[in-house]
Amino acid sequence: MNKGLNSWNHKHATRHFIVQRITAILNIPLSIFLLYLIFNLPTMTYNNIIDLFQKPLVTILTIFLILNFSFHMKLGMQTVIEDYVHDKKNFKIASLLNNLVASIVIIGSTYSIVVIFLMD
């Protein structure tokens, strides 16, 4: 346990709190959209699913869902890391991994959504 541990986050604590709440509230309608997808996609064929994801509204909602969920989960995991990882080096590695996972999910998913949108 080192002096000044986690200090880089103290400056951002208020922003963390606010973004956590904003994404939390926006996650409620986006979750309903996700539940709509979970309810309907299993009985749809591949072509029907592609048609659905090529509707501009669905494309925009899916990108927004990915962004909002990813930011919320990143902040949540950051809090868990701050609570349980006390070694400074491990803390930095865990935080870096957390950012990496969120970035991969955001970039990879958005790329896939754009590819699907541009399909014939």
Added chain:
Amino acid sequence: MNNPISPHLSIYKFKINMMMSIAHRITGGAMYFAMLLLFIFLLALSFGGGFYNVFSILLSTWIGNFILVGITWALFHHMLGGIRHIIWDNVKGFDLNTIDLLASASLIGGIILTILFWVSYIIFNGLF
């Protein structure tokens, strides 16, 4: 030694609100990995029908179904728990009775919403 560290969990008497606090973290953590599944789903869709079929077949196994039901439960539970936190953020519901009531409501509500979701899924879409 700057950070305050919580005493070991075992010294606490079991309480529903403590359990729901832990469950909020566990369901949040579970959905962290569920996001990877959503990412793989979109990736499979973009790769083509063959890849999507593999994804679809894997999810239709009983393990896949178990994971999917688990994710919806985690989503409902975490959502209700989150609403509880938003109520607290507005400096409401801090008396002990309300705390216990909200904790029980989010536990039972999450289970009921999950059952309602999958029962209506079976009614509309059939079992297979």
